[in-house]
Amino acid sequence: MAVITMREAISQALWEEMERDQKVFIMGEEVGVWGGTYAVTKGFLDHFGSERVRDTPIAEAAIVGAAIGSALGGLRPVAELMTINFAFVAMDHIVNEAAKLHYMFGGQMKLPLVIRTPGGGGRQLGATHSQTPDAIFAHFPGLKVVAPGTPADAKGLLKSAIRSDDPIFFIENATVYQQRGEVPEGELLIPIGKSKIQREGADVTIVTYSKMVSYSLKAAAELEKEDISAEVIDLRTLRPLDLEPIIASFKKTNHAVIAEEGWRSYGVGSEIAARIYEQAFDYLDAPIQRVAQKEVPLPYNRRLEQMALPQVADIVNAVKEVLR
Amino acid sequence: MANIVEMPKLGFDMAEGTLVSWIAEEGQDITKGDVLADIETDKATVQVESSFTGIVHKHLVEENKTIPIGTPIAVIADKGEDVDLEALLKQASKPDKPSSPPPETASAEKQPAPQLQNTGTDDEFIKASPLAKKIAADAGIKLSSISGTGPEGRIVKRDVEKHLSDSPAPTAKTQSVKTETAIRQGEDQQIPISKLRAAIGRRMVTSHTTIPDFTITYSYDVEALITMRQQMNADRADEEQLSVNDFIVKAVALALRDYPNLNASISEEKIIRHGNINIGNAVAVESGLLTIVVNNADQKSLDQIGHEISTMAGRVRAGKVNPDDIEGSTFTISNLGMFNVHDFTAIINPPEAAILAVASAQETPIIENGNVLIGWRMKATIAADHRITDGAEAAQFMRHLSTFLEQPWRLI
Numbered sequence: 001m002a003v004i005t006m007r008e009a010i011s012q013a014l015w016e017e018m019e020r021d022q023k024v025f026i027m028g029e030e031v032g033v034w035g036g037t038y039a040v041t042k043g044f045l046d047h048f049g050s051e052r053v054r055d056t057p058i059a060e061a062a063i064v065g066a067a068i069g070s071a072l073g074g075l076r077p078v079a080e081l082m083t084i085n086f087a088f089v090a091m092d093h094i095v096n097e098a099a100k101l102h103y104m105f106g107g108q109m110k111l112p113l114v115i116r117t118p119g120g121g122g123r124q125l126g127a128t129h130s131q132t133p134d135a136i137f138a139h140f141p142g143l144k145v146v147a148p149g150t151p152a153d154a155k156g157l158l159k160s161a162i163r164s165d166d167p168i169f170f171i172e173n174a175t176v177y178q179q180r181g182e183v184p185e186g187e188l189l190i191p192i193g194k195s196k197i198q199r200e201g202a203d204v205t206i207v208t209y210s211k212m213v214s215y216s217l218k219a220a221a222e223l224e225k226e227d228i229s230a231e232v233i234d235l236r237t238l239r240p241l242d243l244e245p246i247i248a249s250f251k252k253t254n255h256a257v258i259a260e261e262g263w264r265s266y267g268v269g270s271e272i273a274a275r276i277y278e279q280a281f282d283y284l285d286a287p288i289q290r291v292a293q294k295e296v297p298l299p300y301n302r303r304l305e306q307m308a309l310p311q312v313a314d315i316v317n318a319v320k321e322v323l324r
Numbered sequence: 325m326a327n328i329v330e331m332p333k334l335g336f337d338m339a340e341g342t343l344v345s346w347i348a349e350e351g352q353d354i355t356k357g358d359v360l361a362d363i364e365t366d367k368a369t370v371q372v373e374s375s376f377t378g379i380v381h382k383h384l385v386e387e388n389k390t391i392p393i394g395t396p397i398a399v400i401a402d403k404g405e406d407v408d409l410e411a412l413l414k415q416a417s418k419p420d421k422p423s424s425p426p427p428e429t430a431s432a433e434k435q436p437a438p439q440l441q442n443t444g445t446d447d448e449f450i451k452a453s454p455l456a457k458k459i460a461a462d463a464g465i466k467l468s469s470i471s472g473t474g475p476e477g478r479i480v481k482r483d484v485e486k487h488l489s490d491s492p493a494p495t496a497k498t499q500s501v502k503t504e505t506a507i508r509q510g511e512d513q514q515i516p517i518s519k520l521r522a523a524i525g526r527r528m529v530t531s532h533t534t535i536p537d538f539t540i541t542y543s544y545d546v547e548a549l550i551t552m553r554q555q556m557n558a559d560r561a562d563e564e565q566l567s568v569n570d571f572i573v574k575a576v577a578l579a580l581r582d583y584p585n586l587n588a589s590i591s592e593e594k595i596i597r598h599g600n601i602n603i604g605n606a607v608a609v610e611s612g613l614l615t616i617v618v619n620n621a622d623q624k625s626l627d628q629i630g631h632e633i634s635t636m637a638g639r640v641r642a643g644k645v646n647p648d649d650i651e652g653s654t655f656t657i658s659n660l661g662m663f664n665v666h667d668f669t670a671i672i673n674p675p676e677a678a679i680l681a682v683a684s685a686q687e688t689p690i691i692e693n694g695n696v697l698i699g700w701r702m703k704a705t706i707a708a709d710h711r712i713t714d715g716a717e718a719a720q721f722m723r724h725l726s727t728f729l730e731q732p733w734r735l736i
Contacts, residue, residue, distance in 0.1 A: 254455050281454050282455060282457075282458040283454070283458075284453055285454075285455040285480050286453060286474065286478075324474065324475050
């Protein structure tokens with residue numbers, strides 16, 4: 001099996017889907033001539049032409065709005081927002097249109113739209129360019145929110161997203177584009193809305209997604225040295241949530257840690273913890289721990305930035321706390 | 325007005341009691357003297373009566389909870405009364421509170437805003453994880469019997485599991501039927517020591533290790549007593565039948581009048597000769613034995629003694645005891661006559677000076693004037709505290725006792 005980077009996996013997914021279906025096209029800032037801010041669409045313009053690889057002005061509302069219109073018109077747009085931080089500019093289109101049109105018009109039209117956008121901190125881009133506001137988008141019914149943590153999942157989920165008739169908000173993480181992993185060559189479709197056990201364990205359930213998947217796996221490897229067996233579950237999709245494997249795992253381990261890169265308050269960890277409390281209260285042996293970003297705008301200073309972001313050691317410590 | 329009922333002190337050495345079950349439910353009407361709850365002390369299960377009339381406003385203690393004496397267990401209020409529980413409990417926890425309901429003026433004095441202080445309820449909460457609670461409940465284990473090792477003493481899964489593995493539940497016995505001479509493997513059983521068992525243990529260890537006792541055995545001719553009892557019982561209803569023991573109680577009580585050193589206790593530097601002759605009778609109950617007491621037995625008729633003993637024995641065997649039934653004996657009789665025993669000794673019931681172990685009345689060969697005759701004899705053995713009395717005195721008492729047992733008309 002080929003070992004490729006997350007960037008290559010996403011690129012493959014886009015390429016394969018554009019080859020497969022003429023209706024698939026991409027649009028966004030610098031996706032064409034420049035080949036993508038993170039070089040995901042390098043070579044696409046030459047191969048697919050400017051009709052299907054469209055550079056746009058720096059106008060996120062226009063990008064998402066145009067993508068919605070083309071999707072309603074029968075195309076399958078993949079709109080790219082340079083970072084998730086810029087999605088706020090397009091918020092009205094995302095939450096008031098993309099998330100609601102199908103519902104408000106009684107299902108008369110489909111909205112086969114994918115919005116790709118990288119988030120996350122740790123690259124010294126300052127407080128406004130380093131956010132992980134994933135939970136905000138997962139808040140809205142009507143939107144599917146996907147956030148893969150491995151190259152294989154990124155490829156399989158993006159291909160499924162492009163083929164889906166629903167609006168999908170596809171969150172990548174800027175710091176893991178270079179992360180490598182085994183990816184099956186050729187057709188790979190991973191269903192949206194299914195979480196995955198990335199590592200089996202018996203003592204504690206670590207629920208996580210996106211960048212924190214690799215952190216959690218590292219934490220699990222460290223904990224193993226101390227004879228603590230951690231199970232790592234990758235959500236992969238934030239909405240709809242696939243809780244079954246989490247509840248089953250928790251009923252086995254009775255202890256949970258939830259690791260996310262975003263802020264703790266009203267976060268993904270809060271939601272997962274609440275679901276566990278609701279559905280597996282009698283299996284709870286200790287308060288659930290959440291590992292998350294410190295509640296500050298992310299500092300620019302590298303050392304401070306790393307202090308504010310959740311680290312492998314934070315996950316290790318949280319596991320030890322729930323097992324105390 | 326609302327009143328608090330506290331865990332009563334039902335014996336001189338009672339420090340705590342277990343609220344076994346509530347008899348009067350919350351919201352129920354209750355009249356002063358009505359039974360409120362069953363309480364288990366070191367010695368017995370006792371019914372606690374309400375000292376107030378009203379409705380049972382609130383139970384403050386869960387069933388099967390063990391709490392110190394004086395702890396509030398219930399609130400009795402007027403119907404429809406708005407009870408400020410916190411203020412009431414705060415008042416109750418004052419050390420110098422009046423024993424009777426305080427006068428109106430006192431209660432009208434507005435107290436400063438009561439502090440959040442839930443006496444009696446806070447310490448009932450046992451910190452345990454939901455999982456630990458569930459495992460314990462499924463296994464029928466009380467959380468109070470498990471010690472927690474989690475954060476701040478929380479009982480967690482490992483604690484319950486450890487408790488379970490330390491005290492394995494008796495598993496279903498498997499019978500081997502493979503061979504004709506199948507031998508069933510016995511299993512050791514671990515039985516928790518009941519409060520009563522523990523109390524008996526404590527008292528007996530104290531008695532056996534601190535009292536220098538001696539024993540004297542005497543053989544009584546009880547032919548006349550048996551004949552007289554038969555005659556007396558002939559025209560009595562079943563419930564009025566007199567037992568041999570009733571005669572013995574009366575006889576012992578009368579004999580003790582002349583031997584105050586045997587109706588005594590030792591305390592520090594003093595010997596206390598008791599003014600009353602209260603005869604304790606050891607009664608076997610399910611988990612041990614209790615001593616029911618006939619007060620002033622020397623002044624009571626055989627009928628009265630018989631009635632009191634059968635009433636009290638019925639109560640204690642049913643597990644319901646009035647504290648008065650089991651407190652205040654000055655001399656104890658242990659009678660194993662019904663078991664066809666030849667002779668035995670008993671351990672003194674402290675702080676008493678002596679105990680009389682009464683064996684069975686038996687038909688036996690008697691030598692009289694060189695002839696072998698058939699007669700009735702009953703042996704009794706006194707164990708006495710040598711710090712209070714001596715062999716000669718105890719022997720004289722035993723001989724003196726014969727004048728009552730062998731001439732039973734003196735007991736009428």
